[in-house]
Amino acid sequence: MKFRLMLSVFVIFIISMVNAQDAEVAGKVLFENGSIPDAEVILKDTSIKTMISKNGDYSIKNITPGNYRLLVKARGYEDAEQGIAVEKKKTIIPDILLIRNNNKIDEIAITGVSKETLIKESPVAILSISSKQIEKAVATNIISSLIKSAPGLSVVETGPNISKPFIRGLGYNRVLTLYDGIRQEGQQWGDEHGIEVAPYIVEHAEVIKGPASLMYGSDALAGVVSLFPYLPSQNDGVVHGKITGEYQGNNNLIGNGMQLGYKKDSFIASLNASYRMAKNYRNAADGRVYNTNFEEKNFSFLLGRKTKTSFSKINFTLYDNLQGIPDGSRDPNTGKFTYQIGEGEDDDTEKRPVVSQKDLNSYTLSPLHQRIQHYRLYAQHSQQIGKGDLDVQLALQQNIRREYNHPTVPSQPGMYVRLNTLNYGIRYNFPKFSPIELSAGVNGMIQNNKNKSATDFPIPDYDLSEGGFYTYIKWKYKRFNISGGARYDIRNIRWDNFYIQTNPATQFEEHAAQESSHTRLGFASYNKTFGGLSASIGSAFQLTKQISLKANIGRSYRAPNITEIGANGLDPGAHIIYKGNRDFNPEFSLQEDLGISTRFKDFSADVSWFNNNIQNYIYLSLLVDSQGNPLVDAQGNKTYQYQQASAQLYGMEAWLSLHPEKWKGFNFETSLSVIYGFNRDKKFKNKGVQGEYLPLISPLKLSGNLSQKINMRSKLISSVTPTAEVEFSAAQNRYLGLDNTETFTPDYTLFNIGASVELHYSENHSAMLQLQVNNVFDRAYQSHLSRLKYLGNIYNMGRNISLKLIVPF
Numbered sequence: 051m052k053f054r055l056m057l058s059v060f061v062i063f064i065i066s067m068v069n070a071q072d073a074e075v076a077g078k079v080l081f082e083n084g085s086i087p088d089a090e091v092i093l094k095d096t097s098i099k100t101m102i103s104k105n106g107d108y109s110i111k112n113i114t115p116g117n118y119r120l121l122v123k124a125r126g127y128e129d130a131e132q133g134i135a136v137e138k139k140k141t142i143i144p145d146i147l148l149i150r151n152n153n154k155i156d157e158i159a160i161t162g163v164s165k166e167t168l169i170k171e172s173p174v175a176i177l178s179i180s181s182k183q184i185e186k187a188v189a190t191n192i193i194s195s196l197i198k199s200a201p202g203l204s205v206v207e208t209g210p211n212i213s214k215p216f217i218r219g220l221g222y223n224r225v226l227t228l229y230d231g232i233r234q235e236g237q238q239w240g241d242e243h244g245i246e247v248a249p250y251i252v253e254h255a256e257v258i259k260g261p262a263s264l265m266y267g268s269d270a271l272a273g274v275v276s277l278f279p280y281l282p283s284q285n286d287g288v289v290h291g292k293i294t295g296e297y298q299g300n301n302n303l304i305g306n307g308m309q310l311g312y313k314k315d316s317f318i319a320s321l322n323a324s325y326r327m328a329k330n331y332r333n334a335a336d337g338r339v340y341n342t343n344f345e346e347k348n349f350s351f352l353l354g355r356k357t358k359t360s361f362s363k364i365n366f367t368l369y370d371n372l373q374g375i376p377d378g379s380r381d382p383n384t385g386k387f388t389y390q391i392g393e394g395e396d397d398d399t400e401k402r403p404v405v406s407q408k409d410l411n412s413y414t415l416s417p418l419h420q421r422i423q424h425y426r427l428y429a430q431h432s433q434q435i436g437k438g439d440l441d442v443q444l445a446l447q448q449n450i451r452r453e454y455n456h457p458t459v460p461s462q463p464g465m466y467v468r469l470n471t472l473n474y475g476i477r478y479n480f481p482k483f484s485p486i487e488l489s490a491g492v493n494g495m496i497q498n499n500k501n502k503s504a505t506d507f508p509i510p511d512y513d514l515s516e517g518g519f520y521t522y523i524k525w526k527y528k529r530f531n532i533s534g535g536a537r538y539d540i541r542n543i544r545w546d547n548f549y550i551q552t553n554p555a556t557q558f559e560e561h562a563a564q565e566s567s568h569t570r571l572g573f574a575s576y577n578k579t580f581g582g583l584s585a586s587i588g589s590a591f592q593l594t595k596q597i598s599l600k601a602n603i604g605r606s607y608r609a610p611n612i613t614e615i616g617a618n619g620l621d622p623g624a625h626i627i628y629k630g631n632r633d634f635n636p637e638f639s640l641q642e643d644l645g646i647s648t649r650f651k652d653f654s655a656d657v658s659w660f661n662n663n664i665q666n667y668i669y670l671s672l673l674v675d676s677q678g679n680p681l682v683d684a685q686g687n688k689t690y691q692y693q694q695a696s697a698q699l700y701g702m703e704a705w706l707s708l709h710p711e712k713w714k715g716f717n718f719e720t721s722l723s724v725i726y727g728f729n730r731d732k733k734f735k736n737k738g739v740q741g742e743y744l745p746l747i748s749p750l751k752l753s754g755n756l757s758q759k760i761n762m763r764s765k766l767i768s769s770v771t772p773t774a775e776v777e778f779s780a781a782q783n784r785y786l787g788l789d790n791t792e793t794f795t796p797d798y799t800l801f802n803i804g805a806s807v808e809l810h811y812s813e814n815h816s817a818m819l820q821l822q823v824n825n826v827f828d829r830a831y832q833s834h835l836s837r838l839k840y841l842g843n844i845y846n847m848g849r850n851i852s853l854k855l856i857v858p859f
Contacts, residue, residue: 073136076109077143079122080283089124089148094131105358122146144814145284149182171531173588173602175202175259175645175658175703184252185294186806188822188852190303190328192249192277198755200257201703201721202658203275204748208624208837209342209376210301210331210847212244216835217259218660219699219725219747220272223611224637226262228276230365232428233266235471235495236449239509239613241624241837246369246424246449248348250294250307250324253280259703260660261606261641263584267493267518267539271608271639279350279365282311282320292858294324300850301343302413303328318354318363327413330374333848335830338410339838340387341374345415359434369424372415375453377625378842379686387842390418390457394684417460420622423450428473437481441491445473455622456505462558464622466504472496487524494518494539499612501548505558508619508628509612510573512545516609520584534587541580541609545616548573573616580636582607588643600645600658608637614668614692620683625841627681627689629673634694639664654707660700667697667729669745672791680790690791695734697744701725715759715771724750726784739787749795749834750780768808768816775802782834795839798831800824811857820854 079089079102091108092099096118102108115136120143122130127148134143169176179199187195193205193213205213206221215225227234227245236246255277262270284290289312296305307324327345330338347370354363379388381404388402389409409416428445448470455464477491494517501507520537549562549569562569588602617628645658670690673681681689701724708718727744734741757773777800785792804822811817828849838844 073113073115073138074109074111074140075113075120075134075136075143076107076140078145078285079106079108079124080145080147081106081124081127087124087127089122089127092121092123094119094121120146122148124148145286147284149180170592170598170647171526171590173531173533173590173600173643174262174586174604175600175643175660177203177257177259179255179257181254184249184255185818185854185856186820188298188804188824188850188854189249190298190301191244192247192252192255193245193275195249196255196257196275198753201705201723201751202259202725203257204751204835206241206746206835206837207833207846208242208244209339209344209374210328211342211344211346211371211373212242214238214241214244215275216746216748217257217273217275218662218701219727219744220662221746223269224272224608226266226270226274228266228274229367229426230277230279230428231430231443232426232445232447232473233269233495235447235469235473235497236422236424237451237467237469239611240621241626242375242420242621243422243451246371246422247277248307248324248326248346248369250305250309251279251322251348251350251367252277254278259658260602260643261584261586261604261639263539263606263608264520264535264537264586264604265522267516267537267584268541268580268582268607268609268636271606271637279352280309280311280320280322281352281354282313282318284311285313285315287312287314290859291320292856294854294856296326296852296854298328298850298852300847301328301331303852316355316357318352318356320350320352322348322350324348329413330410331847333830333845334828335845336387339376339844340389340405340410341376341416341418343374343413343415345372345413346370360432362429362431364429365427367424367426369422369426371422373420373422374415375418375420375455375622376838376841376844377685378838378844380842389416390685393456393458397684399686417457418455420451420453422452424448439479441475441477441479443473443475445471447471447473453622456558459556459558462556463502463504464506464620465508466502467509468500468502470498485526487526488521489523490519490521492517492519501561503560505560506620506622507548507550507559507561507572508617508621510545510548510576510616512543512576512612512616514541514543514612516541529592531590531592532588534585536583536585538583539581539607539609542578543580543609543612543615544577545573545575547571547575573618576616576632578615580609582609582636582638596648596650598647600643600647602643604639604641604643606639606641608639610634610636610668617692620687624837625685625687627683627687629689629691631692631694634668634692635666637664637666637668651711652709654709656705657702658704659702662699664697664699666694667744668692668694669697669729669786670791671786672789674789678789695729695731697728698730699725699727699744699747715761715769717757717759718755720752720754722750722752723748729786737788739783739785741786741788743784743786745786745792746835747782747784749782749797752778752780766809766811768810770808771806773802773804773806775804776800777802779831779833785834792834793839795832795834798829800829800831801826812859815858817855817857820852820856822850822852822854824850824852 089102183199189195190210204216258274262274291309294307305326311320332338350367352365387405425448430443452463453465475493480488497514518539522535524533550572551562551569586604591599617630641662673689703723705721727747755775759771781797782795802824807819809817832839
């Protein structure tokens with residue numbers, strides 16, 4: 051009897067134990083860039099763990115109900131840990147999003163080169179900039195927000211909202227900007243023509259430093275800035291996204307952005323919208339700088355379908371920017387800013403009225419401003435075909451630029467150009483023949499530019515057609531990765547005779563449909579085809595698990611842009627009269643790169659060197675009269691002529707991050723970049739600033755950033771992260787001083803402080819509140835790459851106190 055009783059108790063105990071362990075935990079792991087690498091899901095303080103599936107799903111069965119700490123780990127991403135309550139039967143855990151960690155060498159970079167490529171396996175210098183890095187940056191446009199995270203990337207600025215990217219001393223049409231893999235086309239030849247992408251729409255970015263024309267064709271000679279919009283990834287049939295609110299005290303910038311995303315099974319949809327407006331910025335030397343205010347609107351909508359073997363999406367974006375046009379004119383007695391009221395000879399720049407304090411301190415733009423509209427509609431499709439895959443893209447873009455510079459007739463634009471672009475591309479990634487990966491493709495564009503009802507015509511109406519085909523191969527053996535390829539491009543540029551006449555009623559010049567006795571020939575007809583071969587080969591060697599060595603040599607090609615060959619008139623927004631040269635030849639560059647990357651538990655570091663020799667380098671030089679005085683018109687607009695010569699650029703970038711494993715939350719980063727640029731024309735040898743140095747070369751830059759994340763026990767505040775930053779820019783003694791094209795720029799040091807507060811407002815979401823003070827001591831300084839330095843000797847932005855709130859949901 052006792053035996054039967056003991057047996058019954060034992061059976062009941064066993065059954066209860068089995069039932070107790072009959073619980074299951076399931077969920078999904080998402081990744082910031084949309085890819086799905088290997089990831090491990092662990093129940094801390096137990097031996098239970100599992101790997102995620104190819105779709106990011108995971109399931110852990112036969113566990114005892116109770117409270118656990120769930121830890122998710124993946125190479126190249128920050129660990130994610132959270133508490134979970136496991137109930138009987140099955141517990142569904144909300145999706146877990148992993149954020150990329152830029153201190154890890156194994157992070158994935160989506161570069162469009164081939165399939166997804168680890169940065170450590172790429173022989174070219176690639177920087178990946180996460181959404182957190184972009185969000186922490188205090189800037190008034192997306193390109194300026196990338197600078198702090200990308201040594202070697204600099205910007206030519208025309209006020210706070212116009213920044214043109216420069217990579218290793220080269221910019222304009224030598225740097226290609228991509229938006230979601232589509233090349234950005236929007237009159238980028240102009241000095242004051244910024245990138246038509248709103249900052250709140252960009253989720254993450256990548257910067258390729260060095261020749262990338264192998265994959266993208268002409269205009270990627272210096273490198274690529276690739277911007278990626280938000281793409282929903284949480285497959286739960288619930289709307290997710292984030293709301294961004296920002297205020298900057300210096301120019302009273304008010305910014306609001308919204309991202310909405312929905313994904314259910316194979317269906318994807320997202321909507322992005324933003325609105326920003328700002329007054330004129332100020333500094334200790336100039337006070338408020340007239341005509342630097344702006345108003346910017348953005349909207350985009352995406353629909354997509356994603357299955358196990360394909361991904362299709364169609365996207366529409368709208369960008370609309372009203373932007374002031376500063377000219378720097380001042381009252382000769384008081385030094386205060388003045389504004390134009392007369393036309394031509396009736397405009398005496400020394401007798402212009404002084405701008406009132408009301409107008410200086412206003413969101414309302416001056417009648418003299420520019421309006422830039424950019425529309426983009428594109429479709430992309432990826433299809434797995436057997437063990438290979440095919441990528442196809444087709445895009446339509448329209449860029450409309452109006453620059454109003456007539457005070458007597460404010461509604462009459464001085465420049466009014468409309469650029470239509472058709473982009474196309476097809477790439478096939480062949481099945482992997484271990485250890486070889488092969489890709490081949492074609493891409494290009496067709497363009498039409500037309501001058502509308504304007505009075506100034508810096509460029510003609512033109513048609514452009516371009517196409518190129520390429521092949522790219524990657525070979526991997528143990529710790530060696532060798533990759534390279536070749537490409538050939540053809541570009542045809544053509545236009546008909548372009549006649550100009552004077553309107554008898556308005557006395558403004560206008561486009562004439564045909565030649566007559568009252569017309570003059572503004573642009574003689576032109577038809578020329580350019581062609582060029584690009585090629586590269588490089589290797590990445592994993593010396594140890596922590597150290598990677600890289601080397602690459604690349605030959606790149608760039609056809610001259612429209613202003614370099616055809617310009618012959620005033621660009622009102624740039625306050626420059628451009629003169630082109632119809633006989634220019636294409637640029638060819640030969641660049642060598644060396645690099646070392648290290649990633650250890652306590653520190654990370656990168657060092658890269660480059661040497662770039664360019665044939666037929668094209669640059670701007672100021673035109674002067676026989677007495678050496680600049681050639682100017684009645685409004686003081688200077689005339690610049692494009693020149694061509696051999697050139698050499700070389701330099702290095704270094705980056706160091708200290709993040710001791712035992713010192714939780716501490717991080718110190720410092721970076722250094724230096725560039726030398728020389729005109730190798732024999733007539734300028736040993737001439738120094740009188741012609742030997744190239745223009746628009748950034749001086750030595752050194753920065754350091756210190757932060758400490760402090761975890762809080764409060765239910766509302768999860769953590770506080772104070773930061774301190776120093777930015778040093780050396781004096782630029784190597785400048786193009788010939789005919790006063792450029793002038794010397796003294797050194798300066800800026801100090802920035804801030805703090806980020808993580809607010810835990812729901813079980814699965816935390817908001818981020820950021821307070822930042824840039825230029826703490828209100829230093830009056832001029833960047834060497836600021837165009838406003840040459841428009842009334844204007845200084846850069848002074849102290850700026852900003853507040854940003856980011857609320858994901």
